[in-house]
Amino acid sequence: MDGTVRFLDQTRLPNEEMYVETSDCTVIAEAIIALQLRGAPLIGIAAAYGLVLGVQRYKHAPVEKFLQEFEESKLLLMKTRPTAKNLFWALERMEKSIRLTSIKDSSMLFDIVQREAASIHAEDRAMCDAVGKFGAELIPQNAIILTHCNTGALATGGIGTAFGVIHTAAQQGKNIFVYADETRPLLQGSRLTMWELKNNTIPSALITDNTAAWTIKQKKVNVIIVGADRIAANGDTANKIGTYNLAILANEHGIPFYIAAPSSTIDLSLSSGDEIPIEERSADEVLFISGKRIAPDGVSAFSPAFDITPQQLITAIITEKGIHYPPYTVSLTKASGI
Amino acid sequence: MDGTVRFLDQTRLPNEEMYVETSDCTVIAEAIIALQLRGAPLIGIAAAYGLVLGVQRYKHAPVEKFLQEFEESKLLLMKTRPTAKNLFWALERMEKSIRLTSIKDSSMLFDIVQREAASIHAEDRAMCDAVGKFGAELIPQNAIILTHCNTGALATGGIGTAFGVIHTAAQQGKNIFVYADETRPLLQGSRLTMWELKNNTIPSALITDNTAAWTIKQKKVNVIIVGADRIAANGDTANKIGTYNLAILANEHGIPFYIAAPSSTIDLSLSSGDEIPIEERSADEVLFISGKRIAPDGVSAFSPAFDITPQQLITAIITEKGIHYPPYTVSLTKASGI
Numbered sequence: 001m002d003g004t005v006r007f008l009d010q011t012r013l014p015n016e017e018m019y020v021e022t023s024d025c026t027v028i029a030e031a032i033i034a035l036q037l038r039g040a041p042l043i044g045i046a047a048a049y050g051l052v053l054g055v056q057r058y059k060h061a062p063v064e065k066f067l068q069e070f071e072e073s074k075l076l077l078m079k080t081r082p083t084a085k086n087l088f089w090a091l092e093r094m095e096k097s098i099r100l101t102s103i104k105d106s107s108m109l110f111d112i113v114q115r116e117a118a119s120i121h122a123e124d125r126a127m128c129d130a131v132g133k134f135g136a137e138l139i140p141q142n143a144i145i146l147t148h149c150n151t152g153a154l155a156t157g158g159i160g161t162a163f164g165v166i167h168t169a170a171q172q173g174k175n176i177f178v179y180a181d182e183t184r185p186l187l188q189g190s191r192l193t194m195w196e197l198k199n200n201t202i203p204s205a206l207i208t209d210n211t212a213a214w215t216i217k218q219k220k221v222n223v224i225i226v227g228a229d230r231i232a233a234n235g236d237t238a239n240k241i242g243t244y245n246l247a248i249l250a251n252e253h254g255i256p257f258y259i260a261a262p263s264s265t266i267d268l269s270l271s272s273g274d275e276i277p278i279e280e281r282s283a284d285e286v287l288f289i290s291g292k293r294i295a296p297d298g299v300s301a302f303s304p305a306f307d308i309t310p311q312q313l314i315t316a317i318i319t320e321k322g323i324h325y326p327p328y329t330v331s332l333t334k335a336s337g338i
Numbered sequence: 339m340d341g342t343v344r345f346l347d348q349t350r351l352p353n354e355e356m357y358v359e360t361s362d363c364t365v366i367a368e369a370i371i372a373l374q375l376r377g378a379p380l381i382g383i384a385a386a387y388g389l390v391l392g393v394q395r396y397k398h399a400p401v402e403k404f405l406q407e408f409e410e411s412k413l414l415l416m417k418t419r420p421t422a423k424n425l426f427w428a429l430e431r432m433e434k435s436i437r438l439t440s441i442k443d444s445s446m447l448f449d450i451v452q453r454e455a456a457s458i459h460a461e462d463r464a465m466c467d468a469v470g471k472f473g474a475e476l477i478p479q480n481a482i483i484l485t486h487c488n489t490g491a492l493a494t495g496g497i498g499t500a501f502g503v504i505h506t507a508a509q510q511g512k513n514i515f516v517y518a519d520e521t522r523p524l525l526q527g528s529r530l531t532m533w534e535l536k537n538n539t540i541p542s543a544l545i546t547d548n549t550a551a552w553t554i555k556q557k558k559v560n561v562i563i564v565g566a567d568r569i570a571a572n573g574d575t576a577n578k579i580g581t582y583n584l585a586i587l588a589n590e591h592g593i594p595f596y597i598a599a600p601s602s603t604i605d606l607s608l609s610s611g612d613e614i615p616i617e618e619r620s621a622d623e624v625l626f627i628s629g630k631r632i633a634p635d636g637v638s639a640f641s642p643a644f645d646i647t648p649q650q651l652i653t654a655i656i657t658e659k660g661i662h663y664p665p666y667t668v669s670l671t672k673a674s675g676i
Contacts, residue, residue: 296536
């Protein structure tokens with residue numbers, strides 16, 4: 001019998017906790033496209049397991065067939081979303097795991113593939129712990145923190161990236177309060193981050209995205225921390241739409257703006273953010289909320305899923321390797337290299 | 339038979355065009371609280387007519403009774419919303435209209451009250467035309483404009499304030515494109531402004547509020563123009579939550595940030611924005627969209643309806659008297675005085 005992958009359909013949260021169990025790589029690919037599985041690190045893990053599902057039926061087939069199916073599943077998964085580096089990183093790592101061996105037996109190759117996916121998953125868990133620990137050093141006692149989108153356990157294989165920092169600071173007994181941007185259009189902040197904040201009993205409040213500036217000023221926010229989908233060699237960072245806005249606000253109010261992400265999010269092949277492909281999603285994601293039309297028939301919407309924050313607005317980038325400061329061309333190259 | 343007021347319930351737009359007809363001042367007060375009637379200038383007009391409804395039953399009563407009912411209706415209407423200056427301005431003007439006469443006859447006082455409400459309405463229409471004309475001078479050919487909330491015919495007695503400027507520029511044959519912030523929590527941008535843009539066939543697209551920064555950068559927005567709910571003597575401006583955010587973005591990207599409003603929005607009694615009362619609305623407006631819960635049970639939300647934009651971020655303030663530049667303490671005093 002085939003192995004299966006079981007995942008939480010995040011589009012149903014917070015109203016419903018529905019799990020999907022599948023042995024089909026296509027279901028994983030579609031879940032990534034539909035954002036049932038989302039968050040850059042989790043996309044990488046999901047793609048790795050998706051690839052395992054894609055080849056498991058061929059573990060007794062001739063090795064050529066196995067490799068051909070591997071390629072097809074990989075291409076299918078690669079096409080799901082363009083921005084998050086972790087997707088491509090995970091798929092390339094899976095590929096390397098079998099390319100770097102002289103083994104020509106499907107069953108043994110399948111074992112390698114399976115182990116590699118499990119490693120990616122386990123390493124992500126450890127990565128979150130390390131990001132959390134490094135990042136928590138930057139969170140002062142009595143911090144008022146603002147975050148965006150969802151970067152917690154739902155988005156990763158562990159406690160999260162930016163959320164992992166928040167989580168670790170809270171675990172250390174620091175008295176913190178978190179404002180979460182709701183993060184339109186798909187409300188990952190209200191649906192997912194508030195769910196994780198509540199589950200971890202971290203004092204918090206939800207705000208609409210356009211309340212961020214006023215909240216920073218009135219509530220004396222002193223740290224903004226978010227995740228990342230791809231970081232160029234110079235530090236320019238693609239992350240959920242609205243991140244660039246927040247970085248400008250941090251700069252205007254003289255507070256630090258931190259990115260927290262695994263080093264696998266760093267893409268040294270791109271010299272700046274100008275080269276990062278930005279996914280534009282369906283206008284309907286803006287024109288409808290929970291299936292209900294909120295704008296008149298026939299109007300247009302501009303719906304980029306991400307934006308690019310220029311490196312000069314980023315105070316530091318936290319990875320599992322440590323805290324990286326400008327000049328990022330130097331610090332990120334080092335972080336990627338170790 | 340009593341006179342009636344007929345108004346469009348704006349909370350039902352764009353899905354339903356439902357009109358409410360009433361002869362009851364309380365219905366008007368409740369409609370203002372519930373945002374069925376909204377937009378600072380329209381709130382002023384609605385309050386004036388509400389006052390007419392409040393006293394019409396007493397036009398044959400003894401003058402003391404008439405004046406007592408006038409006061410009670412006025413107090414009821416004053417308590418509806420705290421931020422928009424136009425509400426208080428209109429009610430004070432209504433009161434002055436009967437206080438400044440020696441007439442002691444209810445029926446004649448009622449005529450005065452009725453005429454004053456009609457004047458406030460008619461003047462608002464003329465105000466919009468003038469704001470539109472002055473403001474359109476600031477809109478270049480091929481302008482890419484960003485606006486927030488709703489400031490059009492729905493929010494005023496005429497073509498609108500910030501929207502009046504957009505409307506006039508389009509009427510003048512200028513080739514413009516408008517990005518409208520959806521304006522969470524109550525989506526006045528998507529529901530109302532997109533409806534007005536569509537009805538006026540002005541090329542446009544809707545964006546989520548957090549897409550503003552990226553849109554300004556990517557789509558080369560060159561003007562931001564919004565309305566106002568109250569303007570302090572120094573130019574600090576209260577307007578729909580998210581306005582302060584946009585003003586920071588305009589400043590960061592080196593583009594002008596304009597406020598368009600009637601001079602009745604100026605409150606010379608307040609030296610700065612620190613003194614403007616900011617309405618905080620129910621957390622449920624953030625936690626629910628179209629009646630559907632979007633965040634987990636039991637979480638908190640911070641829901642200010644307005645924010646204050648400091649005067650140094652405002653390029654100019656457009657009223658029916660002209661275009662007012664800094665120092666606003668001088669230019670606004672002049673605008674209020676004429």
